Amino acid sequence: MTVHTAQTAGAERADVYGGLPWIEDAGLIAPQDARRLSKLFLDRLRTADEGTPEHQYARNTLIEMNLSLVRFAAGRFRNRGSGDMEDIVQVGTIGLIKAIDRFDLSREVEFTSFAMPYIVGEIKRFFRDTTWSVHVPRRLQELRVDLAKAKETLAAGLDRDPTVRELAEHLGLDEEEISEGIVAANGYTAGSLDVPADATAPVGRATGGRTYADVLGESDPAMETVENLHTLAPLLGELEPRERRIIDMRFGQEMTQAQIGEELGISQMHVSRLLSRILHKLRDGMLTQD
Template identity: 40%
Template structure:
C-alpha cells in the first residue's frame, strides 16, 4: 500500500492523538509542519462543506474545493487559540472570502472591469427586491433609480453579465424545415480535429511513459475517470494534500514536455 513520506514519522501517531487546541498551541510554539499537516487533514471537512454550498454556479466543484483548502490553510496559519474563538468559527469567513474572491476574479468567461462585476451583482439583488416591492418585473429605469446610477450603466452591466455563463453548444433550436431540432454546435463551423487528436494522443502516450506508476494512476483517475482528489486519496490510502502535490508534479512534467516539444 502506498504511503506518503509524511506518515513515516515516528512522532506522527502521538500528534494525531492530540486534541485540536493542544496542536494549535504546539504549532504556534514550534511551527512544526507535521502538526500543520495534521490540522489541515483534520479540518478538510470544513472546506468540503463550504465548497458544496457554491457548487453548480459555473465553476467546477474541484476548483472551488482547492480554493477552499487554500483558505483553510490561511486560517490555520493565522489562528490564535489563545483568543478563545472556536477554529471553525474563525476559519469559515476566511474560506468563504477566498471562494468569493475566486468567483469574482475567475468566474467570468471574459474579463470585465471590477466595477461592472460589482454593479452586475447589485443589479441581480435589486431585481429580486424590486420584484417583491413592485409586484412586477422591474424596468431598467426602476433599477437605475434604486441603485442611484444611470440607465446606460445598468444596460452595460446587464450586457456584460452574459459572459459570466456562456451558452452551451448543446442548446437546441427548432428547425423550420423539418421536425428535427438543431443544436448550436451544428450551426457553427469547426476545423477538422482528426490530425490534432492524433498528435495529442501521441504526446499523451509519450509523456505518460515518463511517469511512475503512482503518477499514472492518479492521472488516469483524475482526468479520465473524473474522480476527485479526495476519492483518489481514499483509494490509495494517502492524504488529499499528497494527491494534490503529485498532481501538480504531473502537470509540471507535462508543461516541461510541451515546452520541449515546441522548441
C-alpha cells in the same frame, strides 16, 4: 491511524515538536478528533517561532487535519458547472490556511465555525473570477452581484422587472453605469451549444429536438467569391477590349490557350504571356482596393 506523544517517539522528536502529539497521517484523523486536537495545535502555533520545525509541524498538521472541512465545503459547489473538483479543493485549502493564520483562541469560538466562511469565501471568489466568458473589469463583476440583488428586491415590490432608472436610483449610480453593468453581465457564463433551441424540445438530434448548434449560422464559402467578384467588376471594366475578350474566353467560355490563340490569330505562348500580364494587373488592383 496512530497518535502518540512526541516523547514516546524519542527525546529528539520531543525537542523538535515541543511535546505535540506526533501524527503519522493527519489526513486520517476523524473530524471529532480533529476538532479536539486543533485547539492544542493552534495554541502551540501561536507560541512557536515562525520558521522553526515546531511551527512548521503544527501548521502543516492543522492543514491536513482540517482538509475534511474543505472537502465538505467543496462538495456544495460540485454542480456549479465549471471548475474541476480538485481545483475547488485546492482553492478552498487557501481559505483554510488563511483561517489558521488568523484564528485567535481567545475568541472562544470553534475553529470549524471560524474557518468555514474563509473556505467558502475563497471558493466563491474562484467561481466569480473564472466563470466569466469574456474579460470584464472587476468593478463590473462586482456590480453584477449588486444588480442581481437590486433586481430581486425591486421586482418583489413592483411586481415587474425594474427599469434602468429604478435600478440606478436604488443603487445610487448613474443610468449609464447601470446599462454598462447589464451588458457586462451577459459575459458571466457561456451557454452550451447543446442545449435545446426550444426550451420545450428534447435535447439532441437523436430525440428530434434542435439544439443551438443545429441552428447556428456558419461562414458560407461562397460569400468570399461574391466579395471577390464585387471587387473585380470595376477592374474588368478598366481593361482594354482585347484583354476583356481574352479573360472571357479563358474563364467564361473555358477555352484553352491554344483555342484562344487560334481565335485571335496568335501563338499559344503569346496568349500565355497576355493572360499572365492581365491577371497580374487584376491581382494588383484587388490588393489595393479598400
